Amino acid sequence: MRQMLRIAAKDLKQRVRDRSVFIVGIIAPAMLALIFTFAFGDVLDPSGGGFEATYGFVDLDGGDAAAGLAAVLDGIEGDQFSIESYATVAEVEVAIDDDELSAAFIVPEDFSESIGSGTAVLEVVGNVDTPVGAGIAAAIAEGYADAVDRVTLTVAGSLAAGADPRALDQVIATASNIEPLASIGAITTGVKQMDGSTYLMAGMAVFFLFFTVQFGVASLLEEKRVGTWGRLLAAPVTRAQAIGAKVLVSFLLGVVSMAVLMVGATIGLGADWGDPLSVSVLVILGVLAATGVMALVSAIAKTVEAAGNIQSIIAVALGMLGGTFVQISQDGGLLSRLSLITPHHWFIQGLNDLGGGGAIGDIVPSIVGIGGFAVVTGGLAVWAFSRTEAV
């Protein structure tokens, strides 16, 4: 154990002197998280906090259908959505060009009358500079159009069934309960997960963790390159002690970088990670998982360069798949299922659960997911090391 600690202390001195570990382990993820926060933080914020959009509304129809859309827009108006009425299309287009609006709803003449014939067209003009706001406007319009279709069909069906035409107002009111607008409601509904900037910091931290731990285990190959590995093993040091020292350095670097980033996010961004003990468990398991897979690469690779390339590919692939930038798991398809094999997915999932007030019992799936990855890759690394020559 003492020999392992001596080698680890020497390695840490070299890594600290090298300084690149600070760049990869702390500065790069922190900077990227901040940049992404400034760029996309509001959009990625599951609570919708900070997102705002102003929409224009031009009513050239003046009929009931236009009034219905106006009522829908009135309903969503609040802290995040503002509605401005304009008299003409030209006015609203100028406002969009001036970036005063994210999008505009234009109800053309005879819109209400043409609904029955199925030729009604509701126009949405989006601002190319605010794609998210414009996309939401399009979704609102589609939801309204779906509802209008339902109204038309309901009215037609009611008349065919001999309903009292004087009761049509009530039928329309009932059928106009526009469900698609629930998707808009979801934007403003509080969700039990990390806020946008915290999510980004967590994602960047675990993404760069896989690069940071390379500084430990990959130094084994560097020692082989400069010839010191043989000299280490010619000293009264077993191979297990020497490799163990590298793994220990990886683990320490990983834990320190994660701790600095998470504490920094708490202080600087007001991040609330949840139960500290449970978060610590996630961090330790995450570092072990990263160390395991990178140790496996170091056991297989022949050169420092080869190991660096493979490790980078793995780190990026797992990071992207695991949702460190965007939550691929929400896609629901093949990528969603593949993301389950990544420790990143389970790490973020666990932090989401803890961020929503969960405790250790709520992150058991994450513990199993990350721990399983660590055990499998670590076991393979031990096996791979056992099959190679000492020097």
Next chain:
Amino acid sequence: MTNILLVEELERSFDDLRAVGGVSFFIESGETYGLLGPNGAGKTTTISMIAGLLEADRGSVRVAGQPMATKSTAAKRAIGLVPQDLAIYPDLTAKENLAFFGSLYGMRGASLARRIEEVLEIIGLSDRATDKAEEYSGGMKRRLNIGVGLLHEPQLLILDEPTVGVDPQSRNAILESVEALSTGGMSVLYTTHYMEEAERLCDRVGIIDNGLLVAEGSRRDLVESIGQNDTVHLSGTGDLRSATEALQATDGVVQAAEAHGVITLVVDRAASRLPSILGISGEAGMSVTSVDVSEPNLEAVFLHLTGKALRDET
């Protein structure tokens, strides 16, 4: 005298390639033993097994009475290894390199600090002790490489071709250091393919070729084993291969081999046969530019035993 190293029937293959095939020898306490052989003869593989870096397929190694294997930490404590290639941390200073490796051998505190100063003095790096190794010249790095092996005052110092790629000045400094250590009573295992180094440093020499120890003994024993033959070096241009073949069949020429533009001959009473040697060389298409005749030496022994020249690029 007691054996500080005992190697018995050591064998090692890499896939189908037999690198070492049954090597046995011993080194007595205080003795300097040379393993002399060309590149690829099996010297480094033998050393790797002796130092516990490689497991042997067969055979055994005992260092200071302790069995050596890759996990034998007790036996490893008795050895100081100076690998053929540099094995120092370029981003650490000489002092830090020495301190780190010293700590692995259980050295610490004032005794470690004192020993570091001694070694820095021996290798002539006292005034550059706090500079990073990457800032050193090639020769200084070589000396630090040796210093690390010396630090813990091993019972057996193994030097694996320590002068390869070293400038003449540094090479001489290294050889003087080894001589001083030997005089001081340290047991040394020295591998080289330079005949001059083996003759200068070693009490006994083992000649290794193709993974086999083909001869062993003191310089005098080995030279006497081939009789009073002289060594002749012919340098020149033209068809050296044909000249070598023609000379091999010449009366009085015991062995002939060509390497790197030089034909090396082991010749019985060379002085009387030089005219015919030069004539045959010319007839075979070689234009001789220089002739060197020397007394019997280890190179002649090697050529006699293996039919190959030991000479290599320096």
